Amino acid sequence: MHRSERPVAVEIHHPQTIAPTVHPAHVVPVQPGTVPAVASIVLPDGRVVTGYAVHPTQPEPVAVKPAVSRTAVNIALGGIGFGAVCGGLFLLTAFIAALTAFITQLIILAAVIFGGWIAVQVFGHRPRSGPGTTVNIRRAVIKRNHFHG
Template sequence: MTHLSPDRRPPATVHHPIPLTTEQPHAAPLAPRPDGIPDVTQVQLPDGRIVTGYTLTHTQPTGPARPAAVSPLAKNLALAGIGFAAVCGGLILLTSFITALANLVMNLIILVAVVAGLYVVLQIFGGGGGTTVNARKAIFKSNRFYG
């Protein structure tokens, strides 16, 4: 950005708004039109400007809409349905939990039985479970052999 000296700057153009200086009398109120279009009215502001627009009638704001009345029977039936759905869901979860717990206990019993059975089989057929006799150091008393 270059800074220009005051003598080399282009002249600035200033636009001034032209106020309405003519005094116009206020428009006389007109009868409402039968076609539903509101009347046009002119209002002069304190600074002398004139504003033209449609006249609108002020309507009172309505209060908050009251909800439709609901019968107590309908409320009770709705609450009963919600409660019944919650109870049914809870019962389904409870029965599912009990079934899963029973299956867990059954599987643990089967696991203990299988482990005990394997232990017994290894004791019977395993090579390290029997007694060994060293024949050279043995003393056979029935044959009267004392070595």
């Protein structure tokens, strides 16, 4: 300091305690978990500091992948459904095979009956009323695969 300068008076300010004034507050129902928790800390000199607790931010949880993929589950369910239907499909194919065999047998039976009727018509006994050739073989000798009459 220079001699020409005069010392300046220093003012010291001491904090004053403020008497709490209580005002009735309106109570509004709030869902739990929407209002952050209020924490109060008592300092060594007896003062109480109140404030909101600050929690460290947590990263978003990573979606846990299921042990089995959705595609595998869908394929398995499709296989179970197909297995449930296979019984009905087996019965259906068995029914179609039996029906085919039955129709085949009916066709064969009709062919035998109709063929028999045709054979009777062609080779059956008819009165000989028309011109024709009658051959009577009385004695025939077959020697060495030759017919001698």
